[in-house]
Amino acid sequence: MTELSLSQVTRRYGDVAAIDNINLGVAEGEFLTLLGPSGCGKSTTLAAIAGLDRPTTGRIALGDRELFNADEAIFLPPEARGFGVVFQSYALWPHLTVHNNVAMPLKLRRMPADQRKKRIAEALELVGLSAFASRYPGELSGGQQQRVALARAIVFRPPILLLDEPLSNLDAQLRQQARVWLKDIQRELGITTIYVTHDQDEALAMSDRIVVMRGGKIVQLGTPEQVYGAPLHPFSASFIGNANLVEVEGEQGVQGDGCIVKLADGQILRGHAPGDRLSSGQQLLSIRPHKISSAPLAGASEIKVEFGTESYLGDHFEQQVTVAGSTLRLTLETPVAHGPGSIWIKPEDAAVFSNE
Ligand SMILES: Nc1ncnc2c1ncn2[C@@H]1O[C@H](COP(=O)(O)OP(=O)(O)OP(=O)(O)O)[C@@H](O)[C@H]1O
Ligand SMILES: [Mg+2]
Structure with missing residues (x-):
């Protein structure tokens, strides 16, 4: 069992701690959601895990492999961590077709062309965009672009998927469908997923466990039933429910x-x-x-x-x-x-x- 663990991770900007002493273990195959209001430190936590940002103190490890250790000056860059990432702004390459956007992570990993083709077809099928392979991002709706970003993040079968509000561009109805769809993909691939949202319904519907955050700190960590049914903090009670x-x-x-x-x-x-x-x-x-x-x-x-x-x-x-x-x-x-x-x-x- 390869667990992702964060120990005493703090990220300071000047005097202000964007995240403050975060301790967290994520089990293999788990769907974990970071939930909290704007500015509570969700994206900062995700960026620290992805290697896109360097925390001020603490340690991040995947199993016994250290990704970051402030005391020993260990910092693996994002490409060495190899996680699938979809961020709030899910920049696609505008001059590349959908097919070639999704192909990019595989090319970077030097996968032979015939294998590549099969993987891309699978990923596009999974996100329901097989018919759009030759379109350019500019010819897609916002929701379709988000699905391309997701296909690009899963096509190389990363051990961990990091998703920062990946459904934010969808309308309420599509968003509800996409929740079910995304959860199904996650289950099918058995991929450890850390999901960021400020939408309580989304968190309750999709997660194995929810991390309720406020002001850079973890307020409560538990199953949806626990954080909704038995809030341990007034903030959990008011934010969820x-x-x-x-x-x-x-x-x-x-x-x-x-x-x-x-x-x-x-x-x-x-x-x-x-x-x-x-x-x-x-x-x-x-x-x-x-x-x-x-x-x-x-x-x-x-x-x-x-x-x-x-x-x-x-x-x-x-x-x-x-x-x-x-x-x-x-x-x-x-x-x-x-x-x-x-x-x-x-x-x-x-x-x-x-x-x-
Ligand atoms: N580069 C930076 N310089 C200074 N402060 C920063 C920087 N990046 C983030 N912060 C601050 O750190 C805190 C946490 O930011 P973060 O982006 O993690 O919030 P968030 O929970 O993802 O919010 P949102 O839901 O709005 O995306 C905020 O108060 C933010 O202003
Ligand atoms: Mg954010």
Whole structure:
């Protein structure tokens, strides 16, 4: 089993760390996604793995082969690492046909022409572009160009595929098809893939594991079920699943991971603490919009709120309520009349985190 590992990898620009002490192991054949908002360090991490950028400190290895080691001044250039790469700007050679763009990595590797032809045909077939082999990039749509870039990245069967927002140029519907299609290709080739996106749906749909990043750091690493179903950090909860976050105060009366918190207006709510042990004082309460009920629920805490504006979103409504100076979003089949009312929240749906 050849594992790709990053140990204490940091990339500084002046005083600012674009990525800060990243530790990560990627298993052979795994589909791992780096997920986080713009500027959180996703591309920097990918460039460090590809060898397109040199981190300030740390170590990157594939099995026992060191690709980068700051302490021993080891740095393999990208061509020595030999990974398949599709970056945010997936530059194709404009003066070469689709066929010749895809042929380039094989020519660089001095593959004989007859073998080359077979491989290119396979790769173009895989991305559904066999009929476009003699076109030039300028004669293709943005999505088709992205697929050529992907064919070029996989044609030489690299041990690792690095993809930086490779579906960004597709419209919503095509993007959903491309997700399934890309995941199928990855499974078929059994190729270790590191995928970068800021789209939570894409990450949940495609990944074996997701790395949630913020400010150059890893906030949580887990399966889609883990990061969505059991966020360990309020940032994971709000970024994946759009949870409401409310500042609350801790109360005495903790049992197991159950806890009682007080809203700013003094209302009491029962929740649970999935992260580290709570300190007393200021905490953050996280509740997903679809876990808030406008009708009584057994075992749930009742909270008095003010119902406000609703938006129609096709298959449901999203309505705002205010409570203790905070605004919460909830999803409902039918909106509630504006004005005073109640909502109900179960303890298992009210996650309480220490407010760092
Ligand atoms: N050459 C550079 N010089 C200075 N700062 C840089 C440089 N490259 C990146 N950064 C900074 O490092 C941080 C991480 O950048 P990075 O490109 O990795 O973000 P990202 O997560 O890929 O964002 P996006 O989703 O917008 O592509 C950003 O704050 C960025 O401004
Ligand atoms: Mg980026």
